[in-house]
Amino acid sequence: MSTFILLAALASQITFSTSQQENLTxxxxxxxxxxxxxxQVEVLxxxxxxxxxxxxxxxxxxxIPANQPIDLSRISFNIRSGDAVKIIVTVSDGKSLYLSQQWTVPMHTH
Structure with missing residues (x-):
């Protein structure tokens, strides 16, 4: 049974789609x-x-339906030189499902 739980966990995932238009990410x-x-969905x-x-x-x-990618939010930033950005997304059913994923832009200089 642990193999089944592992496969279910691998099939569930959080991903990040990004796009850039001029200075807006x-x-x-x-x-x-x-x-x-x-x-319960939390986006920080x-x-x-x-x-x-x-x-x-x-x-x-x-x-959230099964096997269907669902957009959780849309976040836009004007990321400037010297900015650091971090987005943490958590999805949980309060029982057995707990997914968390992070997207970051480290502080950078141009």
């Missing part, structure tokens, strides 16, 4: 689950740079 966290779930985004630090946290409950 858009990140779309997506989740695909092996089994349908009424899940943190941006640090010369202008200071901003944090945004979105929490909600979603019905």
């Amino acid at each position: 858009t990140i779309i966290p997506q989740v695909t689950l092996a089994d349908a779930c009424e899940c 985004s943190v941006r640090e740079g010369q202008g200071g630090k901003s944090t945004s946290r979105q929490k909600n409950t979603l019905f």
